[in-house]
Amino acid sequence: MIGAGSMEKESKMNCSIASIVDCIFNSLKEYVYISDPYTYEIIYSNQALNQLYGKDLVGGICYKQLQSLDKPCVFCTNDKILGNGHKPYQWEHYNSQLKRDFIVIDRIITWTDGRDVRFEMALDITESKKSARAIARRLEFVEMVKRLSSRFIGTISFDQAINDSLADIGMLCDAHRAYLFSLNYDQGEMSNTHEWCAEGVTPQIERLQALPLSLFPWWIAKLKLGELILINDIDELPEEASKEKEILKSQDIKSALVLPVFMSNQLTGFIGFDNVKDTALWTEDDLTHLRVVAEIISNVMERDKALEDLTRYKILAERTREIIFFIGMDGKIIEANKSASQFYGYSRRELLGKSFHDLTKKSEEAEVNPQRPPYNPKGVAYETVHYHKNGSSFPVEINLQEAFIGNEKVLVSVIRDISERKQVEEHLQYLATHDYLTSIPNRYYLEDTLQEVILEATAATPGALLFVDLDNFKVINDTFGHAEGDKVLILFANKIKQMVRKGDFIARLNGDEFAIIMEDTNLNEAKVIAERFLIEIQNEEIIIQGTTLSLTVSIGIAVIDGSINPQRLLSYADIALYSAKEGGKNRIVIIQTDEEKITLSESQSIVLMIKEALRLGNFLLYFQPVYRLDGSLIHYEALVRLYDHEGRIVLPGVFLPVAEKFGLVSLIDRWVVHNAIDILKDNPEMYIFVNISASSLGDEELLKTITNYIKQSGVEANRIGFEITETTAIKDLPRAEHWIRKLKEIGCKFALDDFGVGFSSFTHLHLLPVDFLKIDGSFVRDLDSDYTKRALIKAMNAVAHTLGKSTIAEYVENEQILSILKDLNVDCGQGYYLGMPSPLEQIL
Template structure:
């Protein structure tokens, strides 16, 4: 009961005093304003009354003087003028606060009105004309008016009465208005607020009013909704925070990284199980210990102590990373390579209150990194340096040539007959041969020399501080060792050779690209001179000049492709059997226009393109031009079957098949009209890949022709394996078959075997009618040569 009574006492004064306070403030404010207004008005009235009194005297003087002027004939008649002035005084006293006047004229006293003590006497003078209006008589005039203070007092009373009445009336009206407009809404809002304070969340303020209270109620309601919403979110957040705390603790216990937290003095506060395992210590052993004393970090490379990153983290107040190649020394003395990061922990004021260090065991990563570093610089098959590392070593050697005038030598080794081992016994045997040769090379050179596998069956040897003569002797030693080496694989024994190019490195020859190119040319010069020999680079050497010319042609070919100076020619392939006469074929041939717009024959630039791996680019250009032409025109200038030559390097390109199919799809090319010509040598060099390539395109409709057939020693054997549609007899057998019985026999054998295998036979280099007739008699299906049609340019684009 006492609590309820206290609550009622708390509520009642608030509801009563609020209205009274508001009304009282307004009422007394109005009273104050009324007093200020009354004071101002009274001050103005006092000044006004003073002016009125002075004006009244002037008026009285003026009226009396006028009266004497009007009655100048009777001005000395006392009775007459007394009556006239009495009437005038009566009018004065009715209008003005004049109670009495006194003056003396012509020996008579003129007294009008009653005198009293409170009256105000004001003296004046009358100017009266006498003696026919020429003389002026000055007469003293006394005017007695009502008391000035009395008039002011009466005015104050009257004004206060009026203002009091108005204030009271307006106050009562204002009280009712305030009660309705202000007090009642405020009391309702207070009541709602008290209900809400008692956790009645359903209460809402009245929003139906179209005034500030309605706006305020709407605002408060929105605030209440927001408070309730935030309260619910807070409850959810508190629950989620608790769950996150639990999850964080579980996470820190289960993650694979070690976690250690410290306070601002670097004293350990928390240790997760991974940190315990990595350190070989329990959290109870290190808790409340300085982190720098609890763990020991060293540099893996130098063994020097490394400070904990938490020290600099707390000092610099920023994230710190442990220096590279750091290791953690366990309690048992074992070193574990780690990576670690320390980050500051801050409170809500941004002050650093501690640090957290996260570290992980990177033993496997470091091991993998060392392996990758090794793989980046070594050939994984032989364990020798790779090309990149070899060139870095060569660049380093070139630097001391210029500074110390030293002499070095570079040897470029290319194995002879290596392909025989690969093709006969497979790549596994070839790989084993390379490994054994790598060991053999190392036994022939000095410990400080640099030996590298540059790719395939090519090796590089850098002989530092070695004159050219001694380098040549070393190269001969290596060549002789390879020649005497016998590679045994299963029941087969192989003899291997090596062609070696040697180039000297001195102050006059210090360009890396030039040195490599010179060694390469010298090596291939050794091959061209019969293989299994050493050739020393000489700029005046004719073979090297030819090789240099091929390098020059490589640049011209690239430039011609860029400048669109490659052109296509076509030569007819004519059917000479009755069932083949109507079928039209042609072969696409490539030519190049030089800088003077003259046509360059293919035998001038094709060898260079093959030597410097440009044939893939050339072949792709030819295919794209032909496919685009066949897909966008009626091909009136081309025959029904179009033969396109593919080089051996293109045939080995793993992406060529996809390129051809994408081009055909883009230009809507009919692949049934495409025949790809591949040389017998190119097909045999990679028989498995060639067979797979041919089968994939034949499934799409393409045809294939085996060019230069008969030039190989095993042509007929491989013909059974390759699924070709045509074989083209090597022109060297056809061109002189009339005079050479052996050539004629070879052609007859090829034709007979081809027909047995149901393959069409094409003879090229047909230069005269006699050769043509002989080929007809042999049953050749198609012929090609200058006797039947010279190549002519195909107008593409």
């Protein structure tokens, strides 16, 4: 009876605890569910999650209920949280069923019945993602407006400027066509004067000439009122727009947006954008941006018309918003429009007879009766600073053109206030030279500054270049996530700012590497600061998600004495840093920069070569052909080589192991992929496969970069392929599968290299959607004398064909091996007998 009472009491307690847990979780806006990590059964879901899916999820299978899948998710995090001591794991996820983005936190907890269960909480970040995309789109718009402004005041023709601008705007807004129409009220017609079409869209400009205005009564009436015409779906046009609807449908237009163009308060045309492949949903941001663009084009057209009238009829276009001066060849202002008077604060009478040069000076500094022309007019805009009558200054852009009033040659000056543009340019310059995360200078800014410091440094007044690297930072990122890692980097950057002297230059190189330039500093002073930095970082504890950590740093120091160029000095600082890390980390290494005395270890020399090759482009690609055994070429494998300091070629077996050891191989992979794609752009008949290293498979940013570059290049994705080794794939199967699927989604092909080395891959081969299996050369090399290897290759080939994959035999060295491979029904071959690795110019 005692035992039964205890059990009843424990059961009631568990129920009470479960009620409390339910109360807590149901009060949250976040989505929470708890499941069995082994059976995937959902044993608890809070109200928020049930409401999101419109049903009670308890009792269902998580991947079926939440993802609409028939098997466990490939991105399931059970392998990351089981057995990790109940530590949380944070990640981002896009749910294709809900079409929403989430930040997800998973961990193993002990449930009320004592068993370990999977706890998952998700925060919906869809709106913040949309906001980020909207900000990026606004920045694109600012850059486009900058191009438009430069284009319309440049030397290219007005027609070319309009055509180029329509292309910019159309591509930014994902339109299929962008066009400009001009209205002729005297003739009662309108014509399409300029047009841009996306690839694959049929131009309409030739058939849209001299169209009667009577065909567009509803359209013209709205535009005259200054309204934009937004048609998300042509079928939704009102009955009174039946004429317009018929014409639009004849051009296969599904959506359209039209904005009026006014000159002197009269409708003179319109700018239009339409979609013919699918309907478009124009956002408020799109409408705002396009209104600005329409106003810019209206202003530009108005300005050009005004200038034509000024030259032809000897009058000023007072309604234009531009600032216009007529200047005599003696440099004096002979006429100015109202905008000029309003902008500079002078009356028209005060401006007439004034030297144009006086606008570049404060009123008390103005020249008396100058007799020189303002500038040699070339039709090219230039920038300067002008002054208001009250003494305030502002940047302006001036375009001077020669014109005639009667027989008298004059200069027409069109001036634009560029204060806002300058602010935008300064902001863009800041973004280009500063690290987005820590707000300190980036590597580009560092190299420019280092060049200046080297020019001023001497042996008597030296400086020092310090490279500082957080030891084991990757562990922080992998354990706590990139968001926490970013916080650590910000704290670290702030700590460096506190430690250095006033005037020292700090920059973030990449990842967890920082640089410090110290001027007027001898080696001992630099070493003392570095040692103090080493100690303070080691003694400072940081707390991440409740875990207290101590950090250490490695520091490399190179002396700046004016004798070495920036690239070489950066390389030496790199060597010093890598030596510190190679020596055990948490230490300082100083490298002598005397070219005659410096001695480097073999690995240091190779690191130096790799770094310089990445900076200077000293890599090159060789290409080895892969043939079908019937003799037809299917693709080339790209093989990277390196030039040493004397211009000799270094083979990958020498430098790639060192690159792997020092974390440089992903940078090499990035270079190879970019250059291979560039070669494909120039050689449309080629197909190329490139190798991806084990380190690169862990670099999600590299995967995004490769994907984006392929999409932006215009190269068909099926012409670029990737190879990963069997051992790499099996070592981290989920990551390998992720890479393969992401790249195959856009059309790339994949090969599994060195297949058969351990036969471990047979178990998992069906999970890897590769196109080719490359049978390792160790099985092929002695094929003519080893019957066991023939049997193994036959088995590999049979498995590959069963799974729908083609085989490539490596190391095809002679005719006999080739003949045996044909008998074994192997699909393709690669080797010296079929083709040696060669530079591009030898295979074209």
